[in-house]
Amino acid sequence: MSSLHTTQELKIYNSISGQKEIFTPITEGNIGMYVCGPTVYSNVHLGNCRTFISFDLIYRYLKHLDYKVRYVRNITDAGHLENDADTGEDKIAKKAKLEQLEPMEIVQRYTVDFHHVLSKFNTIPPSIEPTATGHIIEQIEMIKTIIDNGFAYVANGSVYFDVQKFDVSYKYGKLSGRNLEDMVNTSRALTAQDDKKNPQDFALWKKAEEVHIMRWPSPWSDGFPGWHLECTAMSTKYLGEHFDIHGGGMDLKFPHHECEIAQGEAACGKSPVNYWMHANMLTLNGRKMSKSTGNTISPGELFSGENSIMGKPFAPSVTRFFMMQAQYRSILDFSKEALEASEKGFHKLMEALQTLSKVMTSSTTTGLDIQEWRQECYDAMNDDFNSPILIAKLFEAVKFINTAKEGNATITAEDHAILQQTLHDFVFEVLGLQDTNAATEDTSELLSGTVKLLIQLRAEARANKDFATGDKIRDELLAMGIQLKDGREGTTFSLS
Numbered sequence: 001m002s003s004l005h006t007t008q009e010l011k012i013y014n015s016i017s018g019q020k021e022i023f024t025p026i027t028e029g030n031i032g033m034y035v036c037g038p039t040v041y042s043n044v045h046l047g048n049c050r051t052f053i054s055f056d057l058i059y060r061y062l063k064h065l066d067y068k069v070r071y072v073r074n075i076t077d078a079g080h081l082e083n084d085a086d087t088g089e090d091k092i093a094k095k096a097k098l099e100q101l102e103p104m105e106i107v108q109r110y111t112v113d114f115h116h117v118l119s120k121f122n123t124i125p126p127s128i129e130p131t132a133t134g135h136i137i138e139q140i141e142m143i144k145t146i147i148d149n150g151f152a153y154v155a156n157g158s159v160y161f162d163v164q165k166f167d168v169s170y171k172y173g174k175l176s177g178r179n180l181e182d183m184v185n186t187s188r189a190l191t192a193q194d195d196k197k198n199p200q201d202f203a204l205w206k207k208a209e210e211v212h213i214m215r216w217p218s219p220w221s222d223g224f225p226g227w228h229l230e231c232t233a234m235s236t237k238y239l240g241e242h243f244d245i246h247g248g249g250m251d252l253k254f255p256h257h258e259c260e261i262a263q264g265e266a267a268c269g270k271s272p273v274n275y276w277m278h279a280n281m282l283t284l285n286g287r288k289m290s291k292s293t294g295n296t297i298s299p300g301e302l303f304s305g306e307n308s309i310m311g312k313p314f315a316p317s318v319t320r321f322f323m324m325q326a327q328y329r330s331i332l333d334f335s336k337e338a339l340e341a342s343e344k345g346f347h348k349l350m351e352a353l354q355t356l357s358k359v360m361t362s363s364t365t366t367g368l369d370i371q372e373w374r375q376e377c378y379d380a381m382n383d384d385f386n387s388p389i390l391i392a393k394l395f396e397a398v399k400f401i402n403t404a405k406e407g408n409a410t411i412t413a414e415d416h417a418i419l420q421q422t423l424h425d426f427v428f429e430v431l432g433l434q435d436t437n438a439a440t441e442d443t444s445e446l447l448s449g450t451v452k453l454l455i456q457l458r459a460e461a462r463a464n465k466d467f468a469t470g471d472k473i474r475d476e477l478l479a480m481g482i483q484l485k486d487g488r489e490g491t492t493f494s495l496s
Contacts, residue, residue, distance in 0.1 A: 008065055012245075013329060013384045015253065015276040016175050020384055023275065025244050031062055031069045032243035034235040034273075036252055037129070039076040040110035041091040044117050046334070047282045047289060049299055051249045053320060053432075054279040054328035056123040058247070060430050061381050072238045073126040075114075077107040078133050078214045079206075080227045084256070086196075086203040090224070093213045103214055117299045120316040122432050128238050132230040136216045139225040139233040142267050143204045143218075151266035155195035157207030157221030161262065163200040170265045172200075175276060176254035202259055204229050228259035232272070235260075241268040247277040283333045284309070297334070310336050314343065317434045321346045324387040324431055345395070350435050352398040353423060359404045361416050367409030368400040374422045381430065390426060397423060451482060455491045458484075 010023040025031050035055045038048055052073075062069050082088035096103040115125075132139075143159055146152040151166050152159055163172050167180045183200055207221035208214075215222045225233075235243065241264070248257065257276065264272030282289060289296045297307050305313030314322075322342035326332040373396060380389035397419060403409040411419065427433050454473050461469040474484050477493070485492050 008378055008382050010065070010382045011384055012275050012277065014274075015278050016273075018177075021275070025067070026242065026274065029066075029068060031067045031245065032239035033059065033062075033069060033071050033245040033247065034231070034239055034243065035071070035073045035126075035246075036231055036248035036256070037074040037076065038110075038114055039080040039091055040107050040114060041080075041095045042110060043298060043300075044110075044114045045289070046297065046299060046302070047249070049117060049121060050282050050323055050332065051247075051279040052118055052123060053121055053323055055247050055277075056118075056121075056432060057324065057328070057387060057430070058245075058277070058385055059124060059126075060432055061385060064425065064430050070128070070239065071126040072128045072130065072235060074231060074234050075107075075111055075129060075131045076227065076230060077104075077111075077131050079225045079230055084227065086206065086226070090212065090214055096213065120299065120303065121320050122317065122434050124432075130234045130238065132225065132234070133214075135230070135234050135237065136225065138237055139229050140205075140218050142229065142233050142236070142263070143225075145267045146204065146263065149266055149269075151262075152204055153197065154220055155197075157223065158195055158203060159205040159220055160196050160201040161204055161259070161266070162197065163202070163262070164198055166262055166266055170262070172262055173258065175258050175261055178254065178258075202226060202228060202255065204263075228256055229263060231256070232260050232263040232267070235272070236264070236268070242270055242272060242274075244273070245275045245277060246273040247279070250278045250280050253278055277328075279328045280331050283331060285335050286333055310339065312336075314339050315436055317436055318343045318346050321349075321431070321433055325391055327384070327386055327388055329384070346433070349394060349398055349427065349433075352401045353427065353435070355405050356401050356416075356420055356423070359401060359411065359416065361413040362410035363412065365411045365415045367403055367411075368396065370411070370415040370418050373397065374418060377422060377426055381426075387431065390431075394423065394426060451477065451493050455484065455493065459491065 011020040012023045013019070014021045033055075035052070037052075038044055055073075059069060059071050077092060078090065080091050082091060082094070090103075092103050092106050096106045099106065143152065146161065147154070147159065150162075151169075152161050163180065164184075166172055172178075172180050173183070180200065184198070203226040205218055205220055205225055206223050208223045212224070214224055216224060235246065246257070246260070253276075261272060264270070284295050284297060287293075287295050297309050299316075299319075301307040302310060302314055302319060303316060305311070318339070322334075322339055323332060325342060325345075373393065377390055377393045380386045380393055383389070400409055401419075404411055428435075454477065458470045458473040461467075461473070477484060483494050485494065
């Protein structure tokens with residue numbers, strides 16, 4: 001890594017302050033980052049993917065700046081009820097009933113799918129990927145602490161967080177900008193069956209009804225943890241009571257992240273996180289993605305082209321590149337036209353990288369100040385990970401490379417090396433793109449070598465008068481679209 005990396009001043013938009021702030025880690029050179037992972041009861045959708053790809057970009061750039069990053073992203077495999085509420089069925093248990101499977105079979109199936117899709121998008125796995133069910137003990141201990149500190153109460157075997165009591169000592173609503181008094185005035189009336197003191201209170205532990213499959217013993221009842229508590233317990237265990245960055249989708253800001261802050265302060269007496277970051281949502285053809293209206297597309301359908309919306313397949317790397325063309329805090333709209341334009345840009349970028357290796361060097365550089373351009377690439381990412389500005393800067397280099405190729409610009413050997421290294425760092429290391437063109441070339445070479453080997457085996461078979469084997473090789477290749485042609489110079493092949 002260049003020494004330039006250590007002089008960058010990174011600014012992050014902090015959701016809790018509503019402005020960009022200079023990033024200062026708690027421990028110099030080290031960063032703790034927690035991102036809320038998926039609830040694994042269904043196939044991961046593109047909106048989720050955008051969030052995890054956004055934080056993959058952030059993770060990659062922090063590592064590129066030579067920070068040692070502990071990235072924790074959880075798997076929610078229990079306790080997340082329908083409508084993100086404190087009543088109703090567990091999402092995973094409900095799916096298990098529908099599929100007539102054990103809940104952990106559902107968890108395993110969709111965790112594997114989640115990892116498979118993110119691998120397609122070339123995301124780096126987190127440092128730690130804890131599960132909620134693997135941390136029941138930690139959650140119970142944290143509930144005990146919150147009760148002992150006076151911010152929770154037990155009611156009929158369930159434990160609830162006392163939001164109004166907490167608000168007196170701290171402040172509830174600081175992340176979402178909500179005022180508790182306003183929430184109280186506009187909230188629904190409590191039903192007679194509700195165990196809560198106030199509608200704003202939320203569950204830390206829920207007593208399981210007889211039909212509830214997923215349950216664990218606790219001092220209060222056989223039950224299960226509250227959804228919000230899981231993330232607080234896991235982030236505290238692996239990153240400490242106070243860490244650098246907490247991220248997730250915009251939809252988690254309230255109530256999930258708001259409740260995490262309250263739990264952290266109630267248990268530890270301090271604000272848990274310095275920088276809150278939120279990735280924005282995806283739309284499809286200008287409308288919110290929705291299964292009920294049919295305005296939705298899965299990653300698999302996008303990659304295969306087997307859908308009625310896009311009309312053609314788009315590679316994972318092209319899709320990732322498209323997502324990077326919007327800043328992570330902006331709403332991003334998926335459409336066939338936008339993806340096709342992004343596909344053209346992606347291939348243009350990859351072609352320029354291949355062209356650069358063939359550009360001759362000169363005694364002078366004309367057409368682009370390489371050092372200034374390089375710093376502008378860093379400036380873009382240092383401005384709250386502004387990937388669209390970075391990509392615009394990369395295309396300034398593309399234009400320069402093509403001009404140099406035509407002989408209308410020149411570059412010194414030193415600047416050529418800097419340009420090549422910087423492009424490699426930002427395109428592959430930071431943006432996390434993969435050169436599908438190179439993969440195609442590698443595949444072509446592999447195919448060519450394989451067919452030549454089969455041609456040699458066929459020739460040996462025919463020389464041994466084993467014409468049946470020779471004909472079988474020829475016919476099988478023809479069935480796969482590879483035609484052999486025998487001539488005076490030997491046997492050649494073509495794709496039929």
